[in-house]
Amino acid sequence: MTARQELMGLLTGKWIPPVLATLAELGIADEVAEKPLTAEDLAERVGAQPRALYRVLRSAASVGVFAEDADGRFGLTETAGLLRSGVPESLRDAARMFGLEPFWTPYAQLAHTVRTGEPAFDRVFGQSIYEYLGGHPDDAGVFGAAAATFHGHAMAPIVASHDFSPYGVVVDVGGGSGGLLVELLRAYPRLRGVLLELESVLPEATTTFRDAGVADRVDLVAGDFFTDVPPGDAHLIKSCLHNFTDEQTIEILRVLRRTGAPVLIVETMIPAGNTPHYSKFDDIEMLAIAGGADRTEREWAALAEAAGLRPRGVVECDDRFSLLEAT
Ligand SMILES: C[S@@+](CC[C@H](N)C(=O)[O-])C[C@H]1O[C@@H](n2cnc3c(N)ncnc32)[C@H](O)[C@@H]1O
Numbered sequence: 001m002t003a004r005q006e007l008m009g010l011l012t013g014k015w016i017p018p019v020l021a022t023l024a025e026l027g028i029a030d031e032v033a034e035k036p037l038t039a040e041d042l043a044e045r046v047g048a049q050p051r052a053l054y055r056v057l058r059s060a061a062s063v064g065v066f067a068e069d070a071d072g073r074f075g076l077t078e079t080a081g082l083l084r085s086g087v088p089e090s091l092r093d094a095a096r097m098f099g100l101e102p103f104w105t106p107y108a109q110l111a112h113t114v115r116t117g118e119p120a121f122d123r124v125f126g127q128s129i130y131e132y133l134g135g136h137p138d139d140a141g142v143f144g145a146a147a148a149t150f151h152g153h154a155m156a157p158i159v160a161s162h163d164f165s166p167y168g169v170v171v172d173v174g175g176g177s178g179g180l181l182v183e184l185l186r187a188y189p190r191l192r193g194v195l196l197e198l199e200s201v202l203p204e205a206t207t208t209f210r211d212a213g214v215a216d217r218v219d220l221v222a223g224d225f226f227t228d229v230p231p232g233d234a235h236l237i238k239s240c241l242h243n244f245t246d247e248q249t250i251e252i253l254r255v256l257r258r259t260g261a262p263v264l265i266v267e268t269m270i271p272a273g274n275t276p277h278y279s280k281f282d283d284i285e286m287l288a289i290a291g292g293a294d295r296t297e298r299e300w301a302a303l304a305e306a307a308g309l310r311p312r313g314v315v316e317c318d319d320r321f322s323l324l325e326a327t
Pocket of ligand 1: 070077147148151173174175176177196197198201223224225226237240
C-alpha cells in the first residue's frame with residue numbers, strides 16, 4: 001500500500017461509524033438473526049427507504065459487517081452479530097452512541113479545541129456534555145446502555161487483577177449501572193458492595209443487581225463524588241476520572257483519600273511510544289467531548305500524589321485497562 005492509499009484509508013474511515021450506527025439504530029442485526037433478508041424486506045420491517053437501506057448495507061458489507069449473498073439477501077457476519085441486542089458482548093448500544101449528534105458533531109470543531117483547549121462539545125452545544133445529557137434523557141439512556149456494554153469484556157480481568165479478599169465492603173464510586181460490582185460480588189461471595197451514583201442512574205443499577213441475584217449484598221447510594229463518598233474498606237473508581245481535568249480529578253481523589261481506605265483507580269492508561277492503543281483516541285474523545293484526559297501511568301500516579309495519596313503500583317488488567325492502587 002502506498003502512503004497515499006494509507007492516508008486515504010484513514011481519512012475515509014469517517015464514513016464507517018455513521019453507517020454502523022444507522023444499522024444499529026434500525027435494529028438490522030436483530031432482524032436478520034434468524035435468516036438473511038433482502039434490503040426490500042428489511043426496509044418494510046424497520047420502516048426505511050429500500051434503496052437507501054440497500055446502499056448502506058452494501059457499504060457495511062464491504063468492511064465485513066453483514067454479508068450479501070448471491071440472491072441479494074443480507075445476513076450476519078461475526079462482527080454484525082455483535083450489533084444484535086441482548087447477546088453477550090453486544091455492541092449495539094455502543095454503535096448507536098457513536099452515531100448520536102452529541103458524540104459526532106463536536107468533532108467538526110476539534111481544531112477549535114486544539115487552538116484553545118476548550119472542549120469542542122461546549123462550543124457546539126453551549127454547555128458541557130453532562131449538562132446536555134441531564135436535559136436529554138433519550139441520549140442519556142443510550143449513553144448509559146453503551147457505557148454498560150462497552151467495557152463488558154473487561155470486568156472479569158479487572159476483578160482478577162487485584163486481591164479483594166481482605167475487604168468486607170467495596171464502594172464502586174461512579175459505578176454506572178453496576179456491571180463491575182456484579183462481577184466482583186460473584187467472584188467474592190462474602191463481599192458486600194456499595195454503588196455510589198447520581199440519582200438518575202440508580203434505577204438502572206437496581207435492575208442490574210436484581211437480575212444478577214446480588215441485590216441483597218449491595219447498597220445503592222445517591223451522591224456526588226466531588227463532595228462525599230460512603231465509607232468502605234476500599235474505593236474502586238473506574239472510567240470516571242478521565243472525564244475530568246487534572247484539578248477536578250485531584251478534588252475527587254481528595255474526597256476519596258479522606259475515607260482512609262485504599263483507592264483503586266481503573267482507567268485506560270496511555271503507553272509510551274507510537275504504538276496503537278485504545279487510550280490514544282479515547283483521550284481525544286475526552287479532549288473534544290468531556291474536557292478530561294486519558295493519562296500515562298506516571299501522570300495518574302502524580303495526580304494521586306497531588307491528592308495526598310501514595311501510589312502503590314499499577315497492574316495491567318487487559319489490553320485496555322490498568323489498575324492503580326493508592327493508599
Ligand atoms: C463513564 S461512566 C463510568 C461508569 C462505570 N464506572 C463504568 O466503568 O462503566 C462515569 C459515571 O460517573 C457518574 N458520575 C458523574 N458525575 C458524578 C458525580 N458527581 N458523582 C457521582 N457519580 C457521577 C456518571 O453517572 C457515570 O455513570
